[in-house]
Amino acid sequence: MITSSDPFWFGFRFVWTRVVGTRVLLAWVALGVMPVAAKANEPGQETPEVIAEFIEFNCVGCHDSYTKEGDLDLEALTLSLDDPDNFHRWERVFDRVRAGEMPPDEQIEDGEKQGFLAKMHDTLLAADSNRIAKGGRVAARRLTRNQYERNVNELLQVNLPLRQLLPEESMSFGFDTVSKSQQVSDHSIAAYLDAADWALQTAFDRLLSGDRGETVRLDWTKLRRNERRHNREPEGRPDHQDIVSWSCSQNFYGRMPATSVTQSANYRIRIKAHAINLPKMGRVWCSVESGVCSGNASTMYWVGAIEATDEPRVYEFDAWIRDSHMLRIVPNDKGIGRVAAQKVDQKAGTLENEGVPGVAIQWIEMQRLVSDQEQLRHTLVGELRLEPLEEPTSNRAYRLVSKAPRRDLKQLLHRFAERAFRRLVSVEEMQPYLDFASAKWNEKRSLRDALQTGYRAILCSSRFLYFEEAPGELDDFAVANRLSHMVWGKAPDEQLRNLAAAGELRNPDTLREQTERLLNDPQSATFIEEFATQWLELYELDSTTPDGQLYPEYDDTLHRSLTQETFAFLSHLIENDLPITNVVDSDFTFVNQRLARHYSLEWPGGTGFQKVAVDRQSRRGGMITHASVLKVTANGTTTSPIIRGVWMLEKVMGEHVPPPPANVPAVEPDIRGATSIRDQLDKHRSIDSCAACHVKIDPPGFALESYDVIGGWRDRYRAAGKKKRWVPGLPVDPSHEFTTGEAFDNMDGLKDILLKRDDQLAANMASHLVTYSTGAAPTFADRAAIDHIVQQTDSFDHGMRSMIHAVVQSPLFLSK
Template sequence: MLGQVLSRLAVFALVLVGSNPVASAAGRIDEGVADFLDMNCIGCHDSGSHEGDLDLETLVMELDDPDNFHFWERVFDRVREGEMPPDETLDDDEVSPFLASLHDTLKTADSTRIAAQGRVPARRLTRAQYARNVSGLLAIDMPFDDLLPADSLSDGFDTVSKGQQISAHTMSAYLNAADAALDAAFERSNRESTPDAVRFDWKKLRRDERRTNRMAEGRPEHQDIVSWSTRQNFYGKLTATTVPAAGRYRIRLSVQAVHPPSNGRVWCSVQTGVISGKASTMYWVGSFEATTQEREYEFEAWIRDGHMLRVFPNDRGLRQVPVKMLSKPAGTVEPLGFPGVAIKWIEMQQIFPDRAETRRALFGDLQIRRLSTDDTLATEDEATQLGLGELFEVVSKNPEGDLQGLVHSFAQRAFRRPVTRQELGAYLNFARKRYQSSGSMAEALRAAYRTILCSPRFLYFEESPDRLDEYALASRLSHFLWGVGPDEQLLQLAGAGRLSDPGVLRRQTDRLLNDERSSTFVKEFADQWLMLYEIDSTTPDSQLYPEYDDVLHHTLKQETHAFVKELVQRDLPARNIIDSDFTFLNSRLARHYGIEWPGGIGLRRVELGSSSRRGGIITHASVLKVTANGTTTSPIVRGVWMLERIMGQHVPPPPANVSAVEPDIRGATSIREQLEKHKDLDSCAACHVKMDPPGFALENYDVIGGWRDHYRAVGDTSRKKWSNGVPVDASHQFVTGESFRDVEGMKEILGKHPEQIARSLAMHLTAYSTGAAPTFADREKLDGIVAATKSSDYGVRSIIQELIQSPIFQNK
């Protein structure tokens, strides 16, 4: 028996060492690694038993293969965490040599890869970053979402390079987007004036009494119109507000509540659309609180050609006017006391960027001359093809010099660094040839700009292995915190070689975070870190959750964005992610949470009492909704979300042969009862002991983030939409043996380890900001980032600062 073991050990050691050039370069693997695996692991994971689809007898250590490396990394982690071998406690003097040897091997291999290739493979601008950069370069304002394909997520973020693919279809989309942006810029540069604001009084807004057509009725005695609370589809449309052209509009309106409920508020929505059954898609503009006092509200929105406004009460808690009654003569509804919103007037104005800025972005100091129809420089057809609108030409007394200067300036702004004469040559030659063939300076510039906007130097971050140069650092910093290329101050510091100075870099980080443009970082990072991009993926069942409405829906993310911004701006401890004594509410969300509204209008910071069931991002209705479907909650889904997004622990996907748990919406059994049977499978138990506890702790929150003591079940009668099902049991215990009764108990346990929450946040910030998730070689650097913020009680802003100061951020 001993001879068989030794023979097996020798073969296994040869397999581990002999076939791996990366490992050999790092030094021979200590025989203790093979000894440990043979004694403790191969019994269950050999070619015969093959438990967990793992065969250690035939496994090789080829660490230059990413999949193979990540497997060995997982072996290291599971042994270190005591998960393997299961049901057995090993002596520290047996485990420590194995972990030390494998750690050194993995770290050396990963460090070798990083030194040769960098942490981050080639990374390009995201769709949102592309849109902001192009808009800034051309001084325009236009949406790009319909022009470019959505970005894929990798490691939770669209900024991570390994999920960014460029296909022929994608490249074609970038060409089309560049053309559309240049069309808008050249058209704007030739526009002489901005349309005046148009005001619609009540007479223009009221419905035609001969054809009600879902429009609000007029009140001549008050000189306003009233939109009533009702379930009628498309009710509240305002035909008079139909826009003549697509663009960004400023919308102002004066409103007042009619017959408000006891809280004195009628929550209303503003939407746009064609607003007919043939084109039912509606686009959200915003919401407002109509009160007994007349108030003015202002919104900005991109409105599509031919779309109009819709303004109506949109609060499921209000009494609803029966649909049939809406067609009755004006004045019929009001005496019955139904709530509504009175609209005094609406004012709309199309907003354009400053024409002078657009001209400077395109033509510098050159003047524009209008052309007559008989001018031979360009025909109307040629002008149309160029997107020039009315005929005009750029006046230049030195075409060669002006072309070179303007193309050079545009390229430097686009590439976010100085451009050499050699690099500029191809773009400049393209412009020269177009000028020679057309005789048009405008056409030549447009051709060069189009080529630059589709260049890899613009689309991709230019980063070389090892330490980032000053300009690459400036670009990484600005795209991290502003989502756009560096401004003039960053570029000047980079040009002087000063940005990488630790003190300068700290001050610039603070400057960028203090600027309003950092709200882009807050929203885009929070949406991806917390999966808030899934907020529209499910619609709560109207039978089980009749109180859910659009106003509440669009408020959910506002709370979380404001909360994350507060953590960053005030450098609040990362433990606030788990629990806090404040949040951000408006009166609608406060009612949803059962929190007494302190008064005021709009979203505001609200202090939470000790008995509050809120506090911390994990109890925000936004994240509770995205971790549920429209009907039921699952401790598995929420548990995985907690582990990966908040606690920094990776959860592998379930085995392919394990079916999903189907919750019982009839209320006969609880999810706990069903999971007890599910996790009895050996292939499931190892993960369930980790993800079930935090998942069950959140079970008192339903699919829309409301508090519940019982699960909702489908009603037994047509008059009752839902009824109380079985009671909620949120108790559980962690694998460490620490038990809790409810979410407050879980918060208390997690709160004892603030460094764990801080480290998880630092991991996600690393992936988002650099374009690659932390690797094995980054682990000690990540620990250093967290340790450096202990004095600030692991402040969120401090974590951002220390990340930016670290080699993880400052190296490719």
């Protein structure tokens, strides 16, 4: 006997339904025989008839409990939309039907489809709106470790790398600001305590010990190597009163022990240098790093780059340098070649006479940076008197003096808490912190200890670590907090706090003025760098090292230049309110001479990063052609249209791609160059569970195949050679076609197609901005608000600055 659970029955039912049509289904409904999915719901959650009929007639044949195509079983799927997983499955069904992707190759009457979509839309919207009304869009949102560092440093007037003590952040929807992924554990709380202790100890030590920044100036005689015992130091040139470092493969060559520091701190480093034996490119690119400079601790820390020309110039850098670390300065441009390791130990002057390019250094100045004493005093102890210690028994030079210590303790803690909690704080809220500090005062009779204890409790409080936001419309303090953390990555300044206290910030005109003020401030560089880094996944830049055999031209100067182009580009878009389409194509970019050489662009002269004109022939218009994003979407040896296609869909085009099925093997490109990636993907797409996604992924992915692992243009792939490092391999075929029928032959064709989708590009950018700034990705109920942002900015060609303003003024930003 054939039962209803038999695979044959499901196949038979699927075929019979296709033959007889809706009449059979209506008969089932009339008889009370509803589909399984409808009967499996909880009481009060019955599936509406129009949804049940559409699913049963059009979808269950491929997505039943036996077939489960795409790992989707619609027979077992209930309409229990309070379950987030269930909600997202139904949302996916809605989106794919609306886009015409499902059912595949089926002719559905418009009325039938529109009826389903309308009912499904209303059902999903009601469920999501109800969820938001109860708890808000955003769950409890915590400061990121970068935000924690900036907030604590500003509160205490120090500048410490506190984030190195805190756990790495998790990403959700591409950003570390999203509350969904922000976990807190015993380990992380202990890390916050350690960070707070370090910051407080440093701040009070600097205040009470009278700390002063010291400056050390080292001339060439202190920096030169010992000619009787060469030890990787640069050689001296007595006639020129300088030292010279050459491009060399010897580990830690260019190190200077005289620059070793005795205390971990921030240092301002000034270097007077110029190039010698200048190459045709007109400069010698050099790296400045710090480290132990030995095999015992081989990690080197980046300080900055020197673009040395034949004109002596002073270069200045600020960097955190660890105790016992020294500076290392060496040319690192692969374009000038390197000298053999053993050659740098030859007699001074030998390499110069051979015409090898190098960098000559006249002197180095290192200043240890400390806090401004007046600002530090005002921040920590207000108007309390500092009394010098006549016979100090410790490293303190002063002690705190108060005629009314309990009153002063209460006032200082309250003032500190309002700055730390980023809002007004009641006396009742302050009592636990005051009790904690008072207990320390009773025990030690030390104002320093009592204050430090109270401040520590505040810095580890959930009121400091988390954004305090109640469901519904945000109050002015919460809006100030969101806005400041979005643009400056830290707590609101005094002007924002005053406007919030007066209840004026939510006024649209005032909010716009303040958004403008924050964007115009140099501190907005925080937004540029952190938003771009996470949106475009630039944090992956250091995850891979390009294969030295296939890409021998890649050097550290080029590596460090990549993100700077992207940051400068995004900053220019925002500053000038340029259209979002510039992400896809533009007639300009920002390069330094090293990056211009990589792109084969004509360099206009001068130094540093400059805005340069580009056209289609240069192949460098738009962010999607930046070497930064092209490198992070490659693995160091090969490129993959899949990885780049997914990146394009999710970062630029705003289309989510579900993860691949677990049982499908990854595509591994052939580095020998015998099989093309297109041939491999043709076989991969023959797997039914893969084809549905690859029709979306592959078109933009293949267009980007015209760019190699390090973002260089190519007509052919590079293949590993036997006699040469690499040889030209198979030709690149960047052509493809979208499911809409829009076909293209190359990158220019892809750009032309995407430029017509400016609303889609704008909606994608609005979604990323909302996610980054509010701590939650837009959900189904937010779609109308995103559409409104797109409409608002349409008359401004979806300018980037206009889009930021529209996001800040939207209910998504102004409500929890």
